[in-house]
Amino acid sequence: MISILLVDDEPRMLDLLALYLTPHQYHCTKAYSGEEAITYLTQNQYDLVLLDVMMPVMDGWETCQKIREFSDVPIIMVTARDQKNDIVHGLKIGSDDYITKPFHEDELLERINAILRRTLAIKRVSFNNLVWDPQKHLVTYKHSSITLTPIEFSLLGLFLCHVNQIFSREHLIEKVWGFSADTEGRTVDSHIRNLRDKLRMSNYPIDDYLKSVYGVGYKWLSNS
Amino acid sequence: MISILLVDDEPRMLDLLALYLTPHQYHCTKAYSGEEAITYLTQNQYDLVLLDVMMPVMDGWETCQKIREFSDVPIIMVTARDQKNDIVHGLKIGSDDYITKPFHEDELLERINAILRRTLAIKRVSFNNLVWDPQKHLVTYKHSSITLTPIEFSLLGLFLCHVNQIFSREHLIEKVWGFSADTEGRTVDSHIRNLRDKLRMSNYPIDDYLKSVYGVGYKWLSNS
DNA sequence: GCAATTTTTTATGATATAGTAAAGGGAAAA
DNA sequence: TTTTCCCTTTACTATATCATAAAAAATTGC
Numbered sequence: 348m349i350s351i352l353l354v355d356d357e358p359r360m361l362d363l364l365a366l367y368l369t370p371h372q373y374h375c376t377k378a379y380s381g382e383e384a385i386t387y388l389t390q391n392q393y394d395l396v397l398l399d400v401m402m403p404v405m406d407g408w409e410t411c412q413k414i415r416e417f418s419d420v421p422i423i424m425v426t427a428r429d430q431k432n433d434i435v436h437g438l439k440i441g442s443d444d445y446i447t448k449p450f451h452e453d454e455l456l457e458r459i460n461a462i463l464r465r466t467l468a469i470k471r472v473s474f475n476n477l478v479w480d481p482q483k484h485l486v487t488y489k490h491s492s493i494t495l496t497p498i499e500f501s502l503l504g505l506f507l508c509h510v511n512q513i514f515s516r517e518h519l520i521e522k523v524w525g526f527s528a529d530t531e532g533r534t535v536d537s538h539i540r541n542l543r544d545k546l547r548m549s550n551y552p553i554d555d556y557l558k559s560v561y562g563v564g565y566k567w568l569s570n571s
Numbered sequence: 572m573i574s575i576l577l578v579d580d581e582p583r584m585l586d587l588l589a590l591y592l593t594p595h596q597y598h599c600t601k602a603y604s605g606e607e608a609i610t611y612l613t614q615n616q617y618d619l620v621l622l623d624v625m626m627p628v629m630d631g632w633e634t635c636q637k638i639r640e641f642s643d644v645p646i647i648m649v650t651a652r653d654q655k656n657d658i659v660h661g662l663k664i665g666s667d668d669y670i671t672k673p674f675h676e677d678e679l680l681e682r683i684n685a686i687l688r689r690t691l692a693i694k695r696v697s698f699n700n701l702v703w704d705p706q707k708h709l710v711t712y713k714h715s716s717i718t719l720t721p722i723e724f725s726l727l728g729l730f731l732c733h734v735n736q737i738f739s740r741e742h743l744i745e746k747v748w749g750f751s752a753d754t755e756g757r758t759v760d761s762h763i764r765n766l767r768d769k770l771r772m773s774n775y776p777i778d779d780y781l782k783s784v785y786g787v788g789y790k791w792l793s794n795s
Numbered sequence: 796g797c798a799a800t801t802t803t804t805t806a807t808g809a810t811a812t813a814g815t816a817a818a819g820g821g822a823a824a825a
Numbered sequence: 826t827t828t829t830c831c832c833t834t835t836a837c838t839a840t841a842t843c844a845t846a847a848a849a850a851a852t853t854g855c
Contacts, residue, residue: 539802540804
């Protein structure tokens with residue numbers, strides 16, 4: 348179940364938000380101040396924070412900044428309508444999006460879903476200094492980036508997510524290309540080759556890991 | 572660098588303020604009267620104004636009112652101790668905060684930081700001499716301005732605020748156009764092209780930075 | 796070591812995506 | 826109203842990536 352932290356000093360607003368979200372299978376926790384929110388965040392795991400800007404003592408921006416010092420949790424800011432600089436607020440230092448009140452239930456849900464679509468996806472996977480980041484769509488080895496084509500990227504991700512598992516060519520096609528693909532098994536070999544080339548070019552010891560299994564397929568070898 | 576306009580008729584006070592602020596990376600400009608301050612404000616961009624109340628000819632309140640006729644720059648009033656009525660007065664007129672003298676260096680810095688946290692939320696963003704200023708809605712390269720349309724401006728800001736992040740066309744549309752937009756993906760390309768054209772025309776090496784990621788979207792490359 | 800089989804490499808045409816230019820629509824300004 | 830500017834779409838060209846076939850190298854089992 349997806350859990351959302353609601354932060355607002357007005358109990359009414361908190362109730363309203365919870366009323367909107369709970370029926371859609373979001374588990375809501377209420378915090379009445381920025382300080383309280385930070386306490387919750389250090390103790391529990393949340394998938395999203397809905398953060399009101401106008402709060403006494405510590406306002407939303409300040410809270411957002413403080414949260415960013417220790418967490419990457421997605422944050423949606425709730426601002427008043429009068430702020431004209433539309434996208435400017437969406438760009439705010441660490442917040443992922445914003446919504447102006449009063450807002451409709453639909454709009455709120457849409458923004459939440461949009462954020463979760465991106466952030467709830469697979470997280471970074473790393474294997475001895477090789478980092479595969481699907482959100483940034485980026486692969487790095489020892490902090491220098493490696494440019495891969497979409498298929499190469501998917502292939503690498505599949506192997507890293509299922510280390511030591513042997514994939515047949517048919518299985519790889521099914522996972523990377525999709526079910527309706529009419530791709531030949533040999534095609535996989537070419538992409539494997541290109542992937543190996545690029546990683547080798549970046550001094551990554553790819554041949555120690557990405558192995559062919561004679562007569563079966565390929566696998567990513569983990570010696571641990 | 573953050574720039575602050577100091578306004579006071581006493582040179583000593585101006586020196587003292589500058590002495591406090593300069594070591595903390597604030598660039599200070601001195602104005603010896605309200606009239607002078609207004610002249611400066613019409614010609615340059617400041618992030619904050621420190622405005623003394625007790626001044627001959629045009630006092631702080633009047634100056635504050637005049638400034639508010641053309642600018643939203645944050646203003647901190649400097650008043651004598653315990654003039655509560657004045658404080659209320661000042662807030663009504665449009666000042667953002669006040670400080671009573673004599674004051675400690677710490678108190679001054681704290682109030683300045685508090686204001687800047689709110690108002691400076693999205694300040695200028697700059698990337699090797701390319702400056703994106705949402706408050707002035709202006710883009711400059713090496714101090715000569717580049718005229719962009721709203722969409723081009725938003726796009727540029729989004730990229731500069733999230734360097735190295737890859738945006739899909741859908742993601743860009745969501746951020747720049749908004750949720751309910753039914754814009755086609757290729758439309759983004761056109762605006763990217765226009766943006767590139769304008770920056771190229773201004774001799775900015777845009778092609779080194781704004782890159783397309785085949786099959787995915789666009790990103791602003793930062794080689795650091 | 797040798798033959799059968801599989802994998803890797805190489806080369807090339809096919810396809811998908813990005814870049815460019817231009818036309819048309821609509822809204823705001825003159 | 827006309828004019829101008831900006832946005833969107835479409836059509837065309839250029840380029841990057843993909844798929845396939847065939848040759849070369851490697852692996853396996855005898």
